Amino acid sequence: MKSGFFTERPLVVIGATGRLSSELVFYSLLQRFSPRLVLCGGSMERLQGLKDEIEESGFGEIDIRITLSMEEAVAEGGYLLYAKSVQSGAKTREAMLLSNAPFAVECGQAIASVRSKVERVVCVSNPSDLMGLTLLVHSGLEPERVMSLSSLDTERFRRSLSRRLGVSVTEMSQVFTLGSHDGAMAPMLDMARVKGASLGQLGIGPEEETEIVREVKYAGISIYKLRGQTAYQSPAVHVLRMLMATDDMPFVIPTARYHHSQRYPYTFGSLPTCIDSSGCHHLSVECTERELVALNGAFASIENMKQQLIEAGYLPEPCEWQSRLQQREELVELI
Known part of the structure; x- marks a missing residue:
C-alpha cells in the first residue's frame, strides 16, 4: 500500500465543492485515506479552485481528477461520498425530495455499470435516507454497501x-x-x-x-x-x-x-x-x-416520501426491486 494510505482505491466525491464534501476531502487527506481523489461537481471553476487549494496544502503527491460527469467520476469505482443536491430553494426534507431525486437516479445509473468496482457508498444528500434508497435501487449494489448518515x-x-x-x-x-x-x-x-x-x-x-x-x-x-x-x-x-x-x-x-x-x-x-x-x-x-x-x-x-418518489417516477414499484438488487435477504424483525 502506497506510503501508508488506508486504501489505494479512489475516494470519489459527488458534489465535491459543497461545504461538507470539501471538509471531508481535507479530513481524508489528513487521515491518509487514499492518494487518489475524484472530485465531481456542477462547476469546473469551483472544482479547479478546490483542487488548487488541496495542492497548496502540502499533502504530497496526490492524484486529483475533477469532472462534471458522474459516469466519469465513478468509472474506476472505489469509495464514494454522494452529496449532490440543489444549490438553492427550500431546505426542508420534504421540499428537497423531488428536487434532489434526479441526481440520485443519475448517480445510481452511473454506478450500475461499474458496481463490481464500488466498495461502499455513503449518502448525505437530503433527505439522506430516501436519496440513499433511490441510489441503491438504481445502482443494483448489495444493500450492505449503500448507507446514509444518521x-x-x-x-x-x-x-x-x-x-x-x-x-x-x-x-x-x-x-x-x-x-x-x-x-x-x-x-x-x-x-x-x-x-x-x-x-x-x-x-x-x-x-x-x-x-x-x-x-x-x-x-x-x-x-x-x-x-x-x-x-x-x-x-x-x-x-x-x-x-x-x-x-x-x-x-x-x-x-x-x-x-x-x-x-x-x-x-x-x-x-x-x-x-x-x-x-x-x-x-x-x-x-x-x-x-x-x-x-x-x-x-x-x-x-410517505417513498411513495412520492414512486408516484413521481424516480423509484420503480418495490416488486421490481428484487431483480435489481444484488441482495442477500436480511429479515430483521423488531420485537
Whole structure:
C-alpha cells in the first residue's frame, strides 16, 4: 500500500465543492485515506479552485481528477461520498425530495455499470435516507454497501443525557435514535441505559423525556442558531469514519441502510447496525411497545416520501426491486 494510505482505491466525491464534501476531502487527506481523489461537481471553476487549494496544502503527491460527469467520476469505482443536491430553494426534507431525486437516479445509473468496482457508498444528500434508497435501487449494489448518515441523531441523544446527568457518554449503552432523519425520528427512551440504569430509574420523568426528545430533534437547528451556519464538520467526521470502518475498527453507531421485514417492508432507515470491512449490517434489537409506536411513526414518514418518489417516477414499484438488487435477504424483525 502506497506510503501508508488506508486504501489505494479512489475516494470519489459527488458534489465535491459543497461545504461538507470539501471538509471531508481535507479530513481524508489528513487521515491518509487514499492518494487518489475524484472530485465531481456542477462547476469546473469551483472544482479547479478546490483542487488548487488541496495542492497548496502540502499533502504530497496526490492524484486529483475533477469532472462534471458522474459516469466519469465513478468509472474506476472505489469509495464514494454522494452529496449532490440543489444549490438553492427550500431546505426542508420534504421540499428537497423531488428536487434532489434526479441526481440520485443519475448517480445510481452511473454506478450500475461499474458496481463490481464500488466498495461502499455513503449518502448525505437530503433527505439522506430516501436519496440513499433511490441510489441503491438504481445502482443494483448489495444493500450492505449503500448507507446514509444518521449517526448524528444518536450522538445528539447521548449529548443531551450526558449534560443532564453529568456523566460521560462512555458510561452509556443502547442510547439510540432510530428510524428517519427528520422530525419523526425516534429516540429509544426505554432501552437507553446510563451506568446500567434506565432513564426512569435515574429520575427522568415524562416531562423531561419530552424535553430530551425535543432537544434531539432540533439539535441541528440549535447549532445553526449558535454558530450562524449549518453543521457540516461533524457530519464530515462521521462520514469518514463510516468510509474507513473495518473489522478491526467497526462503526457501531446506528446507520441508515436498506431494510426489508414484515413490519417495515422495502424501506431505508436507521436501525442498530455495524459497519465493518464488508459493509453495513443489521444488528438485532428489542423494543418496548412505546418505542415501537415512535419507530412506526418514523418509518411512516419514510414510507410517505417513498411513495412520492414512486408516484413521481424516480423509484420503480418495490416488486421490481428484487431483480435489481444484488441482495442477500436480511429479515430483521423488531420485537
